[in-house]
Amino acid sequence: MAALSIGDDEYQAFARFLEHACGIVLGDSKQYLVASRLAPLLEAEGIPDLKSLVERLERRPTADLKGRVIEAMTTNETQWFSDSFPFDVLRRHLLPELERQRVWPARIWSAACSSGQEVYSISMTVDEYNDRGGRMEAEVLGTDISAAMIEQAKRARYTANVARRGLSAERQKRFFDEVGENTWEVKQSVRRRTSFRTHNLLESYAGLGRFDIVFCRNVLIYFGYDSRRDIVDRIASVTKPGGYLIVGASESLARHSDKFELVRLDGGVIYRRRD
Ligand SMILES: C[S@@+](CC[C@H](N)C(=O)[O-])C[C@H]1O[C@@H](n2cnc3c(N)ncnc32)[C@H](O)[C@@H]1O
Numbered sequence: 355m356a357a358l359s360i361g362d363d364e365y366q367a368f369a370r371f372l373e374h375a376c377g378i379v380l381g382d383s384k385q386y387l388v389a390s391r392l393a394p395l396l397e398a399e400g401i402p403d404l405k406s407l408v409e410r411l412e413r414r415p416t417a418d419l420k421g422r423v424i425e426a427m428t429t430n431e432t433q434w435f436s437d438s439f440p441f442d443v444l445r446r447h448l449l450p451e452l453e454r455q456r457v458w459p460a461r462i463w464s465a466a467c468s469s470g471q472e473v474y475s476i477s478m479t480v481d482e483y484n485d486r487g488g489r490m491e492a493e494v495l496g497t498d499i500s501a502a503m504i505e506q507a508k509r510a511r512y513t514a515n516v517a518r519r520g521l522s523a524e525r526q527k528r529f530f531d532e533v534g535e536n537t538w539e540v541k542q543s544v545r546r547r548t549s550f551r552t553h554n555l556l557e558s559y560a561g562l563g564r565f566d567i568v569f570c571r572n573v574l575i576y577f578g579y580d581s582r583r584d585i586v587d588r589i590a591s592v593t594k595p596g597g598y599l600i601v602g603a604s605e606s607l608a609r610h611s612d613k614f615e616l617v618r619l620d621g622g623v624i625y626r627r628r629d
Pocket residue numbers: 375376377378428429430431432433436465466467468469472497498499500503553554555556570571572573602
């Protein structure tokens with residue numbers, strides 16, 4: 355397919371659509387990114403150019419087309435135990451605190467969970483906590499805007515390469531079964547705590563329930579200031595008083611909410627819902 359050429363007007367119109375649909379702010383001069391991410395979709399749909407796609411999205415958008423455009427434009431990068439800090443803090447501080455408070459089971463939400471690695475890493479951390487004498491149980495909900503990512507997360511099957519990224523050989527052996535050539539599946543003992551559903555962080559949080567701990571990592575960075583504020587406020591509304599919010603290593607809640615206070619732990623930062 356010939357390189358997609360993008361004029362200023364349709365670029366701005368597309369950027370408006372994307373921010374409205376999922377919060378992602380493209381910024382200026384990302385034409386190359388839009389062109390490379392959307393080219394396969396336009397070709398598959400027989401849509402000649404970005405202008406025609408924008409017109410379709412504005413005039414007669416189907417949920418399917420909207421979803422596929424969002425999927426093409428989001429970054430799904432993730433790995434097991436990524437950054438290690440949140441999982442260490444969970445094991446060393448948060449699970450013991452919840453056990454002392456006799457919370458049973460703890461409710462943990464991984465918002466924007468991509469293909470599930472964060473959710474299963476949380477469940478594996480509960481097992482590792484219990485190995486060291488802990489007695490905790492948890493329900494871990496994983497959500498993402500992308501239906502394709504949620505399907506992948508539910509399947510819990512990964513190629514050997516993906517199953518290894520960020521995972522020690524010991525954890526791979528303990529928490530996975532090899533179920534085919536080049537295919538590893540997360541064990542039922544880890545999966546039993548988990549559930550998944552699609553959810554757009556910009557839409558209603560009704561029906562999610564309330565959480566002791568929320569992981570919302572490496573997604574707020576893509577959003578504009580207003581969407582971040584709005585999302586952090588909504589997360590506060592589903593976090594129990596005294597519950598915790600963990601964001602990505604390069605993200606911060608500074609200026610985004612007065613509903614959480616900053617807690618420094620083990621050389622890093624997490625946020626506690628004010629009472
Ligand atoms: C970089 S991944 C982060 C995965 C995981 N939290 C981690 O840190 O390893 C970002 C995810 O955010 C999801 N996402 C983007 N916009 C979203 C929205 N408005 N609501 C929910 N999820 C969204 C994307 O589909 C993608 O899977």
